Structure formats: C-alpha cells, structure tokens
Amino acid sequence: MKITLVLFCVAVLVCSNAQYQIPxxxxxxxxxxxxxxxxxxxxxxxRFAIHLNIGNSMEEAEPGDINAYVTNxxxxxxxxxxxxxxxxxxxxxxxxVFVQHDKMGFKKPVNSWKVDKLIDIREFESSxxxxxxxxxxxxxxGKVCPETKIIDDTFSGxxxxxxxxxxxxxxPTAPDWPFNIYQKDPSVIQIIDEKLQIRPKVKEExxxxxxxxxxxxxxxxxxxxxxxxxxxNPPIVSAQLRSTAAFCFGNITIRAxxxxxxxxxSEIYLEDIYVPERRLIIAFVRGNxxxxxxxxxxxxxxxxxxxxxxxxxxxxIGSGISKYCNEEHIGQQWHTFKVYWTSKEIQLVMDQQYxxxxxxxxxxxxxxxxxxxxxxxxxxxxxxPFAFPDGYTxxxxxxxxxxxxxxxxxxxxxxxxxxxxxxxQKTKLLVDYVTVTSI
Numbered sequence: 001m002k003i004t005l006v007l008f009c010v011a012v013l014v015c016s017n018a019q020y021q022i023p024x025x026x027x028x029x030x031x032x033x034x035x036x037x038x039x040x041x042x043x044x045x046x047r048f049a050i051h052l053n054i055g056n057s058m059e060e061a062e063p064g065d066i067n068a069y070v071t072n073x074x075x076x077x078x079x080x081x082x083x084x085x086x087x088x089x090x091x092x093x094x095x096x097v098f099v100q101h102d103k104m105g106f107k108k109p110v111n112s113w114k115v116d117k118l119i120d121i122r123e124f125e126s127s128x129x130x131x132x133x134x135x136x137x138x139x140x141x142g143k144v145c146p147e148t149k150i151i152d153d154t155f156s157g158x159x160x161x162x163x164x165x166x167x168x169x170x171x172p173t174a175p176d177w178p179f180n181i182y183q184k185d186p187s188v189i190q191i192i193d194e195k196l197q198i199r200p201k202v203k204e205e206x207x208x209x210x211x212x213x214x215x216x217x218x219x220x221x222x223x224x225x226x227x228x229x230x231x232x233n234p235p236i237v238s239a240q241l242r243s244t245a246a247f248c249f250g251n252i253t254i255r256a257x258x259x260x261x262x263x264x265x266s267e268i269y270l271e272d273i274y275v276p277e278r279r280l281i282i283a284f285v286r287g288n289x290x291x292x293x294x295x296x297x298x299x300x301x302x303x304x305x306x307x308x309x310x311x312x313x314x315x316x317i318g319s320g321i322s323k324y325c326n327e328e329h330i331g332q333q334w335h336t337f338k339v340y341w342t343s344k345e346i347q348l349v350m351d352q353q354y355x356x357x358x359x360x361x362x363x364x365x366x367x368x369x370x371x372x373x374x375x376x377x378x379x380x381x382x383x384x385p386f387a388f389p390d391g392y393t394x395x396x397x398x399x400x401x402x403x404x405x406x407x408x409x410x411x412x413x414x415x416x417x418x419x420x421x422x423x424x425q426k427t428k429l430l431v432d433y434v435t436v437t438s439i
Contacts (some may be wrong), residue, residue: 009177020101022108025050026077031118034142037095039075044102049163051220052095060096060110068141069163072149083121083142084300090113123233135342136438139246139273139373144438151376151436155196160241168379169238170213170219171226171233174313175277177228178384179238179263179409181211187403188229189239195360197367198380198430200264203419204384204413206234207235223383232409238377243436246273247373251437254282256299258331258382261287261427262301262394263412265387268377269308272372279308279353280346280368283337284315286332286387289426293392305339305348306356307366322348322356331426342439343369380429383412394419 011189021044028036037050038163050063058064093115098109135148139173144150153164167189168182175381180200189198210226211233217224228235229387258266264287272278291299306321313319338349346368348356363369381387385403392399400415401408412419 001018014394017153020104022097022099022106023318025095025097025108025113027112027113027115029087029115030083030121032121033083034121035085035087036079036081038079038421039097039099041076042101043079043097044219045073045078046103046234047071047098047100047163048080049098050080051098053095054085054093055091056094058094058110060073061094061107063097066203066309067429069320071152074145081142087115087118089115089118096416098117106258113435118140135249136439137248137373138438145436148437148438149435150245150250151243153435154194154433155191155431156194158191160196162244163239164244166244167216168218168242169384170223171213171224172381176381176384176386178236178238178381178387179234179348179412180238180380180382181206181234182379183237184211185239188237189241194432196241196378196431197428198259198378200259200382202238202416203237204235204416207409207413208234209233219402226372231406235409235413236380236382238380238382240267240377243376243434246373246375246438247344247438248373249341249439251435251439252282252341252376253336253433253435253437254338254378255334255432256283257334257335258285258432259427259429260331261423262289263287263383264423264427265381266331266429267377267381269377270341270374271377272341272374274372277309278367278372279311280339280341280374281308281315281321282339282348282352283335287331287422288394288419289329289422290326291388291392291394300331301395302324303330303350303355305337306344307358307362307368309366312324312386316385316389324355326354334430334432340439341368342370344376369418374394376434378429378431378434379413 023039026038049069052066053065068080070080093113096110099106134144136144138144138150167184169184171181172178181365184320206390211223266283269285270280282305286299288299290297296317302323304315305323341349344360345359390403401411
C-alpha cells in the first residue's frame with residue numbers, strides 16, 4: 001500500500017532532548033476499513049505529523065508509505081483519519097512522530113503499534129458525529145470536513161515552509177515559454193517582514209551557458225537542463241512556489257501586492273496536477289504601465305482571472321476570461337484576491353468587488369466542474385510569447401521582440417536599457433497571507 005500525502009519537512013529547530021514530552025499517540029483501527037491517529041491538543045502544540053508503514057519496519061526519519069501533517073485540532077485533538085485504509089487484526093504498524101511545540105520541533109523515534117481490535121466504523125461515526133460532507137477533496141486524504149484549512153500560511157519567520165510549499169527549480173517550456181528560469185536564489189525569493197517576496201533579476205550570462213539543475217530540478221526532462229544546440233537560454237532568474245497540498249474545490253484567499261515593471265507579470269493560479277495547461281487564474285496582471293493596441297489597453301490596470309483550458313492562449317480582452325479595469329496600476333496597492341470554487345460555480349473577487357462568475361454550464365465547458373486535483377502556484381514570469389502578444393506598444397514603444405521568433409530572446413535583451421529602466425523597488429511580488437479552506 002502506497003499512500004502519498006504531504007511529507008512534513010520542518011523549518012524549525014529540531015530538539016531531541018527532554019525539554020518537552022510528546023503526548024501519547026492514539027491509534028484506532030476500524031472495520032470494514034479506516035485508520036485514525038491522534039494526539040491531544042496540548043497548550044502551545046502547533047503541528048502534528050505522522051509517518052508510518054503498515055506491516056513493514058522503517059528506518060529513523062524515513063518518510064513512510066503514509067505521511068501526513070495536521071495543523072488544526074478538532075475536538076481537543078490533532079487527528080489524521082483515512083477511511084480507505086483496510087487493516088486486519090494483529091497487523092503491526094511502524095511509525096514515528098514529529099510535533100511542533102511553542103515554535104520548536106520534537107521527534108519521537110520509530111515505534112510500533114499492533115492492531116488489537118477493530119472498531120465498527122458505523123458505531124464510531126454515529127457516536128462522535130464524525131461524518132463530513134465537504135465538496136473539497138485533498139489528494140491522499142480521506143474525508144475532509146467543511147471549513148478545514150487546506151493551506152494556511154502567513155509567512156511568519158524567515159524561511160519558506162517546505163511542508164506547505166515547493167520552491168521550484170526548472171527551465172519553463174510549454175505552455176508558457178517565459179524568458180526566465182525558476183531558481184531557489186535567496187536574492188530572488190525570500191521572506192522579509194513576514195511577507196513573501198519574489199523579485200526577478202537579470203542574469204545575461206545564462207544566455208550562452210548550459211543551465212543544469214541536476215538533482216535539484218523539480219520537474220523533468222528538458223526542463224532540468226538546457227541543450228547546447230545554439231538556442232539562447234532565458235536571461236532572467238525568477239522564482240515560483242507550488243503548494244505541496246493538491247486539492248479540488250475550495251475557498252481561496254490571497255492578499256498580495258503585484259509586480260510593476262515592463263514585461264513582468266504575476267503568476268497566481270491553480271494548476272491541474274496532471275494537465276498543467278489547465279489553470280484557474282486568480283490574478284494575472286502585466287507589469288507594464290500600459291500595453292496598447294487600437295486604443296485598447298491590457299496593461300497593468302487590467303486584472304484577468306478565470307478558468308483557462310490552454311495556458312498557451314494569449315490573455316487579452318477577447319480571451320474569454322474575466323477582467324477588471326482599475327483606475328491605476330493594480331500593483332500600486334495591496335489587494336485581496338478571492339476565488340470561491342465549487343462543482344457548480346466559480347466566483348472571482350478583488351477587494352469585495354465581484355468581477356467574474358462562471359455558471360454550471362461554463363464549468364462543464366472548461367472541465368472545472370470535475371474533481372481534478374490542482375496545486376496553488378505563486379510566482380513572477382518575465383516576457384515570453386504568450387503573456388505579451390505581438391502588435392502592442394508599451395508607453396508608446398513597440399514590443400522589442402516577436403513571439404515564436406528564434407531571435408526573440410536576443411531582441412529582448414538588446415532592448416534591456418528600455419525595459420530595465422522601468423524595474424525598481426516595485427518590481428516584485430509580495431504576498432501577505434494565503435488560505436485555502438474546504439467548502
């Protein structure tokens with residue numbers, strides 16, 4: 001049995017001495033199936049993680065066939081429950097536990113528990129009222145109750161929490177083909193004053209050298225290493241986070257300040273884990289003060305959002321996704337972006353202003369009525385063929401490259417004096433907090 005949940009990697013000080021005693025772990029096995037593991041919600045106990053193998057011994061700190069973390073207690077306990085695990089009496093479960101208590105981490109060494117009895121699941125649910133009917137589903141988890149926090153991050157401390165986010169390291173190709181790579185570079189991505197900051201930088205030397213992420217690569221194939229065949233490589237280093245939790249349906253809230261600067265754009269969207277071309281865009285805004293053609297401006301005053309079945313499609317006035325026109329560049333102020341996503345509707349909100357609605361029929365056309373799993377993405381992209389369509393001018397200056405032209409990167413970097421002069425302190429994505437709650 002291989003069940004992959006969220007591996008609980010901890011960015012806190014791990015203590016092995018006896019200054020705190022981890023509470024007793026309670027196991028409950030159910031018939032016909034189900035497993036419940038919990039610890040009491042003691043004062044200052046903030047997180048609980050369980051790693052276990054069923055029937056197979058495990059090594060110290062081994063992730064285990066089943067691994068999960070719990071950040072919110074319910075009815076006085078931190079509880080992990082999976083209704084799909086089927087156990088037999090006398091089966092041995094090997095496990096180790098990690099908890100975060102008063103911002104410090106404590107690990108309990110490998111131990112074992114033998115299934116001594118099976119509890120009738122119907123009696124358990126009837127006596128505890130533990131039946132949940134949330135629409136939201138989380139990959140690798142069983143029943144999810146309404147109002148459960150799937151993602152909850154205020155970016156406290158000074159490190160990005162690896163149990164919540166993967167810091168991407170790869171060379172993006174289809175569907176976006178931006179002129180940047182994503183890298184775990186502390187000068188590009190960091191937490192400052194309890195705010196996530198992503199600030200792209202120019203690195204021209206990347207154009208002519210082989211970029212190889214090796215074992216650090218978070219994708220695969222040609223997204224891990226450039227091929228030295230005369231094709232120019234992306235000259236910008238940027239960053240992108242992807243949530244470790246995958247889910248479908250939910251209430252998503254993000255407070256952010258979007259980047260300003262020519263040919264940068266915000267990346268805040270939900271990405272299908274199996275079909276990355278399918279996205280639910282939460283906040284796409286170009287960094288350009290304006291980006292005009294035929295007296296139509298799709299620059300930084302315009303917010304775009306909604307379901308996208310092919311991320312290679314150009315996002316503009318006629319692209320079919322929702323838009324909101326602001327009086328000033330949206331990146332000038334902090335905004336709260338919200339998406340309410342069920343199997344029957346999608347609602348898009350910025351600062352209490354509804355600007356997008358997709359009905360049940362719209363959902364069927366886009367496929368977002370299905371329970372396909374997505375992950376949340378936060379990042380900054382730069383240029384590329386699709387984020388900035390041809391034929392537009394930026395503050396009266398023509399776009400310096402043509403999309404899908406083999407000299408596009410060369411022409412873009414040759415125009416660096418112009419577009420880099422618009423980059424500054426506001427050319428960064430700032431995120432205050434992120435919450436994803438089940439519905």
